[in-house]
Every structure is written in C-alpha cells, then in structure tokens.
Amino acid sequence: MANAITNATYQQLEGMLAERIDPARIITQEAKRLAYGTDASFYRLVPKIVLRLKSLDEVIFAIQCCRELGIHFTFRAAGTSLSGQAVSDSVLITLTDDWRGHQIIEDGNKIILQPGVIGADANKYLAPFQRKIGPDPASINTCKIGGIAANNASGMCCGTAQNSYRTVDSMKIVFSDGTLLDTASSESIDAFKTTRPELLQGIQSLCQETADNAALTERIRHKYRLKNTTGYALNALVDYQDPIEVLEHLIIGSEGTLGFIAEITYNTVVEHAHKASALLVFADIEEASKAVTTLSKTPVAAVELMDGRAMRSVADKPGMPAFIQSLDLEAAALLVESHACSQSGLDGQCEQIMDALADYTIIESVPFTSNPATVASLWGIRKGMFPAVGAVREVGTTVIIEDVAFPVENLANGVRDLQALFDKYQYSEAIIFGHALEGNLHFVFTQGFESQSEIERYGGFMDDVADLVAVKYQGSLKAEHGTGRNMAPYVELEWGKDGYALMQKIKVLFDPEGLLNPGVIINDNPHSHIENLKPMPAADELVDRCIECGFCEPVCPSRTLTLSPRQRIVLYRELQRRRAAGEKVEATELEKIFEYQGLDTCAATGLCADRCPVGINTGDLVKQLRTAKYQKFTPIAKWTADHFSTTTAIARTGLKANQLVVKALGGNCIGKVTNGMRNLTKGATPQWIPELPQANSQDLKDLTAYQPQQVKKVVYMPSCASRNMGQQADATDQRPLTEVTLSLLDKAGYEVIIPDLLKDQCCGMPYDSKGMNNIAKTKAQQLEDALWQASQQGKHPILMDTSPCAKRSIEQFSQPLDIYEPTGFVSKFLLSHLAISPVEETVMLHITCSSRRMGLEGDMLKLAEQCATDVVVPEHIQCCGWAGDKGFTTPELNAAAVHPLKAQVPDNCQRGFSNSRTCEIGLSHHSGVPYQSILYLVDEVSSAVK
Structure with a gap:
C-alpha cells in the first residue's frame, strides 16, 4: 500500500505532524529510518517516516493525521517480535521513554502499566508483594508491555492460564479513528457506546454467528x-458475551492491527x-x-x-x-521446575514428582535442587540453545x-516428524x-536468503511444516510468537474457510480503511512469508x-540519542553492503x-555483550573503527x-587554572565564554560545567x-583521574580520593x-x-610490571580506586595479580576490621557499567546499604555515558544516558556515591547533588575495631 502513496503525500503528513509533534521526533533521514x-524478524521494510511519540495525545493526533491522508501505520514497542509484525514501509510509530508509567493497586493483586x-x-515493581505478571516470555528483560499484550506472549511457566488473555483486567485502547476507550471506566464505556455503536453491534453479530x-x-x-496465537483470538467470541469484554480480549494478540x-x-x-529445578534425561523422545x-x-x-540435537548444541x-x-x-x-510457598511444601512436591516418575528409566539426571548456582546452570542449558545455533551459523545466514x-x-510423533523434515530439507543444525x-x-x-533456491527451500519447508502441524495434528502454527507476516499465508489452512472469514x-469491523499494520495476520498474498526478506551481508x-x-x-x-547496538550493526552492515556493491556516493x-x-x-x-544471546560487544567494533578515525592523532597520543607524568601535570595545571578563573570571574562568566567557544568551533572544544573538579596535588609517596x-x-594504585582530580567545589568532603582511601586503609590496619x-x-x-x-x-604492560614488583610477585592484593581501571587491568594482565576495585576490596578485606555506624540518610548510588560487567552490582548495593539507611539506585541508568572524556567532548551522550536521573533524586537526598571519578562529574552535573566515591561513605561511617 505504501507504494500507492506519493512522496508528496508523505511530505504533507510530515508537515501536519510537525504542528503538534517536535520535528526532532519525526524521523525522515534515510539512514535513521533504516536503523529504527x-x-x-527476518523481514526488512524501511518506513517512510518513523515517529517517536511521548504522549497519548500525540498518538491520537498521529493516527488521525494518517487516517485523513489514507496512510497506513504500524505500532512498535521493543522490536523483539520474530514474525514480522513490527516492521512497516509506511509510518512506524514508536514510543519514547515517557511511556514507562505504572501503578500498583489492590496490594499488588493488580498493576496498571x-x-x-x-x-x-x-x-521488579511487584516483587515486594510476592506477585508478578502472568506472561513470562524469554525476552522479558527487553520486551515491553505493549508488545507482550499485543502478541499475547506467554513463556516457560505462563502456559495458557496466565497469559495476557487470561489475566487482563482492563485496557485503554485507541482505535483507527482516534477514538479512546477505557474499559475500566463506566463513563468511557457509555461514551463509546454512543460514538461507536456500529462496532459493538458488529461484535454482537459475530458472537451470534459463531x-x-x-x-x-x-x-x-x-x-x-493449546497455546495459540495464529490469527485473532476467536475464543473471545465464545468465552464472553458482553461486547466490551469481547472487544478487550480481541485486542489481546491482535498485533497492532485492530x-x-x-x-x-x-x-x-x-x-x-x-523454587527447585531438576534435569532428567531419557533414552528417547517417546519416553520423555x-x-x-x-x-x-x-x-x-x-x-x-530438549531433543538430543539441542543438548548436543550446548555440550561444550x-x-x-x-x-x-x-x-x-x-x-x-x-x-523440570516446581514452585511452593514454603520450603517444606517444596520438598514434598519434589518428592511427589519423582515418585510419579518411578516407573520411568532416567538415564542421567541432576536431582532437584534450589542451589542458585546449580539452578542457573540448568536453566543456562535451556537458554543457551538459541544462541548456540546462532553462534555457529554461516555468515550471510540468519537464525x-x-x-x-x-x-x-x-508430542513425540510431532517431534519425530519435524526431525524428518529437517533431514528432508537439509537443516542439519536444527x-x-x-x-x-x-x-x-x-x-x-539457520537460513540464507541470498539465492532463489534458498528462498524456495525455506518456502517448501514451511509449506510442509504447516501441513504437518495444522492439518495432520490439528495443532497451532504459532503458539506464542504471533502470526505476523510469517504465518499469515497459512491462517486459513489452520482455521478453515469459516474461521478465516470470521477473522x-x-x-474490517475494527479497521474499515485497512490502515493499521496491513499485511499482518490478514494477508491475501500467499508469498508474503518469503518476500521482503532481510539481507544479512558480511560486515565484520x-x-x-x-x-x-x-x-x-x-x-x-x-x-x-542516536543508535542502539542493534541499530549500529544494521547501519554498518548496510554501509559494507554498499561498499561491496560499489555504491560510492551512497x-x-x-x-x-x-x-x-x-x-x-x-x-x-560492552554492556551490550552481557545482554546479547551470542555475546557480541558492539563497542569492540566501534573501537576498531575508531583506529582509522584517530590515526592522525597517534603521534600525539604516543607522546x-x-x-605521561608531564601530560597529567598539564591536566592538573588546567584544573588549577580553572579554579582561579572561576574564583576571579565566577562560574557563569567562564561558562558563557567556554561554551560559547564550543558553539563557535561546532563542538571541537570541550564543554565547561560547574562540577569540574579541583586539582589534586597530593604526593602519595610523601603521605x-x-x-x-x-x-x-x-x-x-590510584587511577590517573583520582591522582589529578580533587572534588567539585560544593562537595561536603573536600579531601581528595587518595587521602580518603589512605584514611580508610589506615583504620583497617x-x-x-x-x-x-x-x-x-x-x-x-x-x-x-x-x-x-x-x-x-x-x-x-608497564603498569602490570610495576604492580608485579610492588605486590612482591602477587603476594599482596592490589586496590584500584576506580572500577573501570580495575576491570581493564584484570582483563589485560597476564600475571597472577589479585586486583580489586573499591567495593570488592572493602567487602573482602576491610569490613571485618571496621566498626560501621550507618548514617540515617537517603543517598543515591550509581553502579558503574564496569562494576555491572564484573558482577558487582549486588555487592555494591549491599555495601551502600550497610553504610546508609536508605539507598536509591535510579532506574534505567546502566551506564552514565561519560565514557572517559566524552563527557567533555560529546556531552549530549552523558545527558541522554542519565536523563532519568534528576527526577529520581528524593527531595531529602543531598549526595550520591559511585566508584569512578570521571563518571561522578557527569552524575553530579545532571542530578543536582554531588557524587563521590563510595569510599567516602565507608570512611565516614567507619572506625577501627578496638
């Protein structure tokens, strides 16, 4: 349909939207449209316009503008959908972080999201009430509620009893004409009955027809x-009589098409x-x-x-x-996993489960256990299977x-027949x-789509799968991933002519103009599942x-601000494809x-690597590409x-000069001059902020x-940052970090x-x-040599006072040196020699990305909670984005990364703590409270054990 709309019409839409939506959130640049x-999924459609909307009014306005011009549109939440339901060649509507609101009601029995x-x-919000939402998809750490509900996502424990269809209480829904219905409000329902009577009458007719x-x-x-997300939720027409309830449940799993x-x-x-888990191995699929x-x-x-091939994929x-x-x-x-409200109840359940299996031959097993490490290892088997296949695929193919x-x-016959199809179509890795x-x-x-023969292989395979599942066994072609474009050609095969006609x-009843996400669920094109396939060219x-x-x-x-790791890779792949194709101008x-x-x-x-199923660190690619970008500066860098001592002395002199100028002229004046220069040079000079640290001139050898x-x-081993940077002018404790660290070590003897x-x-x-x-x-290497000697060849532990330096050193050093950042060192070596009297105070805590990657998130929070009665770890800030010197040279990155911070600082909070001196500059600037190393807090509340 997008091809029928002229560019002039899209330009007209852009102008209409800009009347009420910030043009910066109306994305029309080609590269961004491709990335966003x-x-x-394995489908590629490039939208003409991408919208990033921040309010319900903006969504309604965008829908009305699209409807006025006859332009279709698609909603996107997190974009983790696998079946092609969240791509568009027209208008793609995405949401900003302003849509994160939640409210817990009825003592946690309900949650509004x-x-x-x-x-x-x-x-996480429900955890204090010992409650959770029913759906538990594997992507739950990334996927968003809009997508969970729109796809009726389920998961490993959810089954059919706890999915969105079964656990929805009410919804606010915007329809294709911009009408809003709140199914929790009798006033909204009464108004809807007046404005949209034809929709409710149509639903009643469909219920009767069924x-x-x-x-x-x-x-x-x-x-x-069975689990079933193929097509629309026709069970709503059977399970409910009230048209509002039917409507509400039809929206669940409708993939943004209604x-x-x-x-x-x-x-x-x-x-x-x-909870307890066990792994039980049987001789064959029939017995299992x-x-x-x-x-x-x-x-x-x-x-x-898990079949034998799946187990083999993770064996090593x-x-x-x-x-x-x-x-x-x-x-x-x-x-197998069992849950209970008490340990005794759990023990009894596990015994009951194993007694039930007494007549089966279990050839290998890991017995029921609640040990966190063992349980994590067992579920790591299951969660590692998808990435195991992805990690071994050929370049150019997709998973x-x-x-x-x-x-x-x-079940057993179905597995055997699927395995036979794998052999027939030569999917040996399946x-x-x-x-x-x-x-x-x-x-x-794994599947490649670079040749027609490969596309035909996939098409033939899917035809046979559809016949096997939907016809031979009367099963579901899509149990929980949604129909999308991928299974749309087979909906009628599964549901029959009358079922498909009902859908x-x-x-038509909900979307008479066909504007909402066309081609998804209902699609007249029998080849839609093998068209618009995403290229996966080799890039690096x-x-x-x-x-x-x-x-x-x-x-x-x-x-x-700009791109996520996924989007960086998308653009880099496209860049490499164009280079290979000789498209030089583009x-x-x-x-x-x-x-x-x-x-x-x-x-x-590198935080992305920890979340990536196949462990990709996009930062490694970026640093590799920066090699060429910064090559001309290599002689300066080498000098x-x-x-290095001269370089840091120059930096220290600069900090001293800043102190003197600020004292003489005032912060406002120096800020206007410095940042005015930055504007004139188009960002070539660093940003000035009031939180710039004073100089640290202490000589540790003397101390x-x-x-x-x-x-x-x-x-x-103090970092170069802490050796040269003191504290900002309004920090309560003006001692340099080096002095504080020595004080704490002295107390502990x-x-x-x-x-x-x-x-x-x-x-x-x-x-x-x-x-x-x-x-x-x-x-x-120079540092490793120095520390090897200082530690007497690894005899003594090494404390680095900033976590990024510790992490890098641990990764780079080859000698057996015990290196710690502040949290790890204090927890392991100091606390037993200190008396702690926590301050009755609310403090902020920023857990640096390096601490997270070292697995110290829990330890850092525990240490802070030992030192202060109320510790606030702000949500949705995994990294502050200061990134070495980027806080000065690319300050917008820091601003974007900590954008949610200031709103989460309680009124009674006066300070924050972290474990990276440079990160603390940006955190102080954007929070409104000074941040210092967590060592300041530990030193303040501790005394030597008598």
Whole structure:
C-alpha cells in the first residue's frame, strides 16, 4: 500500500505532524529510518517516516493525521517480535521513554502499566508483594508491555492460564479513528457506546454467528486447549458475551492491527518464594513425552523439553553437566521446575514428582535442587540453545526460530516428524526445545536468503511444516510468537474457510480503511512469508553473528540519542553492503552519518555483550573503527603515553587554572565564554560545567613515607583521574580520593605500598577507547610490571580506586595479580576490621557499567546499604555515558544516558556515591547533588575495631 502513496503525500503528513509533534521526533533521514525500522524478524521494510511519540495525545493526533491522508501505520514497542509484525514501509510509530508509567493497586493483586514498561521492570515493581505478571516470555528483560499484550506472549511457566488473555483486567485502547476507550471506566464505556455503536453491534453479530456455527465453536474450543496465537483470538467470541469484554480480549494478540494499547491493567499472579529445578534425561523422545503426560498431573510449574540435537548444541559450554557430552542424538531431556510457598511444601512436591516418575528409566539426571548456582546452570542449558545455533551459523545466514504446538498426546510423533523434515530439507543444525506441558515446541535453524533456491527451500519447508502441524495434528502454527507476516499465508489452512472469514470480518469491523499494520495476520498474498526478506551481508567478524534481536537495547546509553547496538550493526552492515556493491556516493553519505551516529556517540562500555544471546560487544567494533578515525592523532597520543607524568601535570595545571578563573570571574562568566567557544568551533572544544573538579596535588609517596609497618599490606594504585582530580567545589568532603582511601586503609590496619614511578602509570583505557591498541597495550604492560614488583610477585592484593581501571587491568594482565576495585576490596578485606555506624540518610548510588560487567552490582548495593539507611539506585541508568572524556567532548551522550536521573533524586537526598571519578562529574552535573566515591561513605561511617 505504501507504494500507492506519493512522496508528496508523505511530505504533507510530515508537515501536519510537525504542528503538534517536535520535528526532532519525526524521523525522515534515510539512514535513521533504516536503523529504527529494523526489528528482530527476518523481514526488512524501511518506513517512510518513523515517529517517536511521548504522549497519548500525540498518538491520537498521529493516527488521525494518517487516517485523513489514507496512510497506513504500524505500532512498535521493543522490536523483539520474530514474525514480522513490527516492521512497516509506511509510518512506524514508536514510543519514547515517557511511556514507562505504572501503578500498583489492590496490594499488588493488580498493576496498571503503560506500554513502554519493560516486562522485567513490571515484575521488579511487584516483587515486594510476592506477585508478578502472568506472561513470562524469554525476552522479558527487553520486551515491553505493549508488545507482550499485543502478541499475547506467554513463556516457560505462563502456559495458557496466565497469559495476557487470561489475566487482563482492563485496557485503554485507541482505535483507527482516534477514538479512546477505557474499559475500566463506566463513563468511557457509555461514551463509546454512543460514538461507536456500529462496532459493538458488529461484535454482537459475530458472537451470534459463531454460536450458530457449532462446528466452528468446537474448533475454537479445541484450538485454545493449546497455546495459540495464529490469527485473532476467536475464543473471545465464545468465552464472553458482553461486547466490551469481547472487544478487550480481541485486542489481546491482535498485533497492532485492530488498535493501540495505551494502557493495560493486569491481574497479577503469585511469585513463589521457593523454587527447585531438576534435569532428567531419557533414552528417547517417546519416553520423555510419556513422562510429560505423567508430570502434567503433578505440581510442576514448568517442563522444558530438549531433543538430543539441542543438548548436543550446548555440550561444550562452560558449566554444563559432564554427562551431556556423552549423550547420543536419540536422548531427550526434561528440565523440570516446581514452585511452593514454603520450603517444606517444596520438598514434598519434589518428592511427589519423582515418585510419579518411578516407573520411568532416567538415564542421567541432576536431582532437584534450589542451589542458585546449580539452578542457573540448568536453566543456562535451556537458554543457551538459541544462541548456540546462532553462534555457529554461516555468515550471510540468519537464525529462524519457529514455534508450534501439538496436542500433548501427539508430542513425540510431532517431534519425530519435524526431525524428518529437517533431514528432508537439509537443516542439519536444527534443534528442538520447548514448553512441553502445552505441547509447545520451538525449533531453531539457520537460513540464507541470498539465492532463489534458498528462498524456495525455506518456502517448501514451511509449506510442509504447516501441513504437518495444522492439518495432520490439528495443532497451532504459532503458539506464542504471533502470526505476523510469517504465518499469515497459512491462517486459513489452520482455521478453515469459516474461521478465516470470521477473522476477515473482525479486521474490517475494527479497521474499515485497512490502515493499521496491513499485511499482518490478514494477508491475501500467499508469498508474503518469503518476500521482503532481510539481507544479512558480511560486515565484520566481530558482529556478523548478530541476529538483530534487540536484547542489547535497554542497557545502551546512546539508544535515545542516536543508535542502539542493534541499530549500529544494521547501519554498518548496510554501509559494507554498499561498499561491496560499489555504491560510492551512497556509501560516502552513509559514512558521514555513521561517523557521528555510530562512532562518536558510542560509549563502548560492552554492556551490550552481557545482554546479547551470542555475546557480541558492539563497542569492540566501534573501537576498531575508531583506529582509522584517530590515526592522525597517534603521534600525539604516543607522546602523551611516553611522557605521561608531564601530560597529567598539564591536566592538573588546567584544573588549577580553572579554579582561579572561576574564583576571579565566577562560574557563569567562564561558562558563557567556554561554551560559547564550543558553539563557535561546532563542538571541537570541550564543554565547561560547574562540577569540574579541583586539582589534586597530593604526593602519595610523601603521605605514606612514615606509616607504621603492618602485617596486612595492600598495593594502592590510584587511577590517573583520582591522582589529578580533587572534588567539585560544593562537595561536603573536600579531601581528595587518595587521602580518603589512605584514611580508610589506615583504620583497617593496612600498610600501603605505592608502586614505583606512579605518575607515569596508566591502565591504557584512554588510548583503548580511541582504538589505539598498541599504545594501550604498552601502557597496560608497564603498569602490570610495576604492580608485579610492588605486590612482591602477587603476594599482596592490589586496590584500584576506580572500577573501570580495575576491570581493564584484570582483563589485560597476564600475571597472577589479585586486583580489586573499591567495593570488592572493602567487602573482602576491610569490613571485618571496621566498626560501621550507618548514617540515617537517603543517598543515591550509581553502579558503574564496569562494576555491572564484573558482577558487582549486588555487592555494591549491599555495601551502600550497610553504610546508609536508605539507598536509591535510579532506574534505567546502566551506564552514565561519560565514557572517559566524552563527557567533555560529546556531552549530549552523558545527558541522554542519565536523563532519568534528576527526577529520581528524593527531595531529602543531598549526595550520591559511585566508584569512578570521571563518571561522578557527569552524575553530579545532571542530578543536582554531588557524587563521590563510595569510599567516602565507608570512611565516614567507619572506625577501627578496638
């Protein structure tokens, strides 16, 4: 349909939208449209306009503008959908972070959520009430409530009893004409009955038509014994009589084709405090499937089935049980979990489950356990299967994950028949796993779309899968991933002519102009599933394994400013494709855009790697590409590395000069002059902010020269930042971090060893972040040599007072040195020698990205809570975006990364703490309260044990 709309019409729409929407959130630049238009599916449509809307009024206005011009539009939440339901070649409507509102009501039994809330965040809000939302999709750490409801997502424990269809309490819905309905409000319902009587009358007619068709009614009841997201929720026409309730449940799983979910209230479910898991291996799929039937009659919360190929795919991964490597391909495993309100109840349930399986031969097992490490390892098997296939695929191919449901009594036969299709179509890497209690199987395989023969192979395979599942076994072609474009050609095959005709009537009734997400669910094109396929060209081995799932996006500090890791890879792939195709003009233009969007505004923290299913660190690619960008500065950088003490002395002199000028002229004056110069130079000069630190001129060798000898010794390696930067002018404690650290170590009875040639030492991070690898490695080696000597060849622990330096050193050093950042060192070595009297105060805590990557998030929070009665860790800030010197040179990155911070600082909070001196500058600037190292807090509340 987009092709029928002229560019002039889209330009007219852009002008209309700009009357009430900030033009900066109306995206028309080609590169951004490509990047923002990409989702997790294997389809590629590039929208003409991408909207980033911040309010309900804006959504209604955008819908009305599109309707006036006859332009179709698609809603997008997190873009983790797999079936092509969140891409558009027209107008793509996305939401800003302003849609994160939530309200807990009825003591946690209900929760009101806006569509931009991440699923895992909803559960975090409910945790104090021992409740959670029912849906538990595998993507819950990334996917958003709007997508969860619009796709009727389920998951491993959700089943069919706790999905959105079963747990929705009420909704706010915007329809294709901009009408708003709040199903929780009798006033809104009465108004809707007046403004849209034809819609409600039409729903009543469809309910009657369904009731009059006994065969169709029975078919619907049969289909929804299983997990089923193929087509519209026809069970709404059978389960409910009130047209408002029918409407509400038809919206669930409608994939944005019937309306926009502006808010949803869920009835929550119990989050049991006690859980145990077991891994049970059977000789073949038949025996495992019989066991599933037996287990369904026991108190199990989840039963995950994994075939022999799936187990083989993770056999060599760290932490796997040793017996996995010896299993043959005939073996099948069940991962079983049970939940209870008490430990005694859980123990009884686990015993009951195993007693029920007494007649089965279990060839290998990991018995029921609640040990967190073992449980994490067991579920790591299941969660590692999708990335295991993705990690070994050929460059240029994509990973496809389909999900179907068989009647449980046909589970084994269904698995065998799927495996036969894998062999027929030569998908040798394909694996099967899934939620066995519902007969819901996922199968994962790799597929290239670069040749017609490959497309035809995939098309033939899907035809056979559809016939197998929908016809032979009367199952569901889409159990939980949604119909999208991928299964739209097969909806009629599954539901029959009368069922499909009913769905067509639903679509016309809700969306008579056909403007909402056309081509999704209802699609007359029998080839829609093999058209508009996403290219996956080779770009760089660092990112070629990316499947564009978007799991990385929530933790990226630049995602609201320019691009997320997924979007960076999308643009880089396109850039490489154009270069390979010889499209020089287009490539040059894209290169200019990518330099800022992709390189300059990436913090290169590596947080994305922790969320990525295949472990891609997009920051590594960015640093590699920066090598060429900064090559001309290499001689200067090498000089600074070779003369590091001089370089830092110059920096210290600059800080002193700033102090004097500010004192003489005032902060406002110097700010106007400095930042005015930055504007004139178009960002070539650094930003000035009032929170610039004073100079630290202390000589650590002098401070430690006369300390008494102690049994306990520590090598103290202050970062170059803390050696040279003091505190900002309004900080309560004006001591430099080096002095505070020495004070704390002295209280705990430690003798401090300072490395030789301290002023010349650096971990190499400033050079590494700019891709100057050789210089960075040289500095790291110099530091390692100095610390090796200072620690007496690793005899004494080493304290680095900033977490980024500690993390980099741990990763780079080859000698067996025990290196700690502040949290780890205090917790392990100091607390037992200190008496702690916590301050009765509310403090902010920023957990740096380096601390998160070192797994210290919980430890850092625990330490802060030992020192203060109320600790606030702000939401949605995984990295501050200061990124070394980018806080000065690209301050918009820092501003975007900590945008949610100031609103979360309580009125009674006067200060914050972290463990990176440079991060603390930006945090102070954007929060309105001074941030200092957590060592200041520990030193303040501690005294030596008598």
